[in-house]
Amino acid sequence: DAKTTQPNSMESNEEEPVHLPCNHSTISGTDYIHWYRQLPSQGPEYVIHGLTSNVNNRMASLAIAEDRKSSTLILHRATLRDAAVYYCILRPRFHSSYKLIFGSGTRLLVRP
Amino acid sequence: EAQVTQNPRYLITVTGKKLTVTCSQNMNHEYMSWYRQDPGLGLRQIYYSMNVEVTDKGDVPEGYKVSRKEKRNFPLILESPSPNQTSLYFCASSPGTSGRSSYNEQFFGPGTRLTVL
Numbered sequence: 318d319a320k321t322t323q324p325n326s327m328e329s330n331e332e333e334p335v336h337l338p339c340n341h342s343t344i345s346g347t348d349y350i351h352w353y354r355q356l357p358s359q360g361p362e363y364v365i366h367g368l369t370s371n372v373n374n375r376m377a378s379l380a381i382a383e384d385r386k387s388s389t390l391i392l393h394r395a396t397l398r399d400a401a402v403y404y405c406i407l408r409p410r411f412h413s414s415y416k417l418i419f420g421s422g423t424r425l426l427v428r429p
Numbered sequence: 430e431a432q433v434t435q436n437p438r439y440l441i442t443v444t445g446k447k448l449t450v451t452c453s454q455n456m457n458h459e460y461m462s463w464y465r466q467d468p469g470l471g472l473r474q475i476y477y478s479m480n481v482e483v484t485d486k487g488d489v490p491e492g493y494k495v496s497r498k499e500k501r502n503f504p505l506i507l508e509s510p511s512p513n514q515t516s517l518y519f520c521a522s523s524p525g526t527s528g529r530s531s532y533n534e535q536f537f538g539p540g541t542r543l544t545v546l
């Protein structure tokens with residue numbers, strides 16, 4: 318399984334944009350890039366995913382490098398509720414077990 | 430409300446006393462899975478089920494059993510719990526497996542914190 322590398326922690330001020338980076342230099346052409354987050358004392362929740370093009374949804378934006386070896390999750394205006402551990406996960410296009418391989422993620426601290 | 434529920438949320442038990450953690454989803458999802466989360470080890474998959482009566486081992490299945498008799502339920506059974514099974518457990522579900530498309534988002538339950546003394 319391809320591996321991802323994320324910073325251990327990041328800090329942001331409330332209402333400012335946050336850019337969470339992820340390196341995945343061994344990504345294969347059929348791997349999707351997924352982001353999940355885990356709020357304190359909760360289960361992980363899906364944030365966004367993409368393959369090649371940048372993606373936007375109500376929660377965040379995903380910017381994918383042209384060579385696909387890195388990606389950035391963008392929270393446009395961080396709120397206190399966005400304080401969580403963010404996981405960048407690669408998932409093969411066709412995977413028999415559907416499992417998500419969670420790394421250690423990035424712990425985001427949002428300052429009021 | 431669409432959700433994955435787990436019971437109990439907290440459980441303290443003793444070594445060897447059989448227990449079951451229930452998981453139920455109301456979204457008619459085909460795929461269900463169990464993970465455990467441990468400090469420094471992240472989340473690891475225990476078992477998964479692609480549909481009713483279809484289950485398979487994940488990465489850390491030893492000491493666990495599962496069953497999938499109905500689409501909505503996927504209980505995790507510890508026949509003889511041991512202290513090394515003290516962990517935070519999450520159940521997850523996902524819409525479907527047709528085409529085995531990888532982009533289906535997974536929905537997680539709130540977690541069950543298990544302590545085995």
